[in-house]
Amino acid sequence: AQKITQTQPGMFVQEKEAVTLDCTYDTSDPSYGLFWYKQPSSGEMIFLIYQGSYDQQNATEGRYSLNFQKARKSANLVISASQLGDSAMYFCAMREGGYQKVTFGTGTKLQVIP
Amino acid sequence: EPEVTQTPSHQVTQMGQEVILRCVPISNHLYFYWYRQILGQKVEFLVSFYNNEISEKSEIFDDQFSVERPDGSNFTLKIRSTKLEDSAMYFCASGPLTGVDTEAFFGQGTRLTVV
Numbered sequence: 068a069q070k071i072t073q074t075q076p077g078m079f080v081q082e083k084e085a086v087t088l089d090c091t092y093d094t095s096d097p098s099y100g101l102f103w104y105k106q107p108s109s110g111e112m113i114f115l116i117y118q119g120s121y122d123q124q125n126a127t128e129g130r131y132s133l134n135f136q137k138a139r140k141s142a143n144l145v146i147s148a149s150q151l152g153d154s155a156m157y158f159c160a161m162r163e164g165g166y167q168k169v170t171f172g173t174g175t176k177l178q179v180i181p
Numbered sequence: 182e183p184e185v186t187q188t189p190s191h192q193v194t195q196m197g198q199e200v201i202l203r204c205v206p207i208s209n210h211l212y213f214y215w216y217r218q219i220l221g222q223k224v225e226f227l228v229s230f231y232n233n234e235i236s237e238k239s240e241i242f243d244d245q246f247s248v249e250r251p252d253g254s255n256f257t258l259k260i261r262s263t264k265l266e267d268s269a270m271y272f273c274a275s276g277p278l279t280g281v282d283t284e285a286f287f288g289q290g291t292r293l294t295v296v
Contacts, residue, residue, distance in 0.1 A: 117284055
């Protein structure tokens, strides 16, 4: 089974609108962390936001928020007020307790339309 | 802001040759990682390195690969006898600690092309 599933290979959003990028995960470990990374066309990986399995509140970082629904094992990224510079690949990722590796999903390519 | 630096940004090599990809992690970090991303595919974990030894590796990281921290600042990935399918973007990452709540800081990547 896939550890991280991102079902939207591509998304379009109008500039200034909000967009939700979906992510579901699979783990039996009670301790885990969920991450979102942005990869622009230049190729680098940029850390956006983190959510811990024991966190009671949804994480927020500026225009990014994480809609964490633990029972559904989903960790969707919400980008508010989209900007042209948000056009990029977005990867959801997870680190399980006791492991050092981070497992990535297949990514969602977001395109912001003026 | 401190960052992970990778060199070169792009390397072209002949099939069968050995390549060394270089990384300078963030200076006070203790954990070092290599990941790869085949074009258009997801990012895959290769290896983690702590206290001068491999602490975790994936099934991809076979005898063709090795890592080294030759001095106090560099972290290298050596790929012996390269194959066409080794063509990918290779990311180095580092982290101050390990744990579920610690993000890895990634370098800008080295694009390896095997011809």
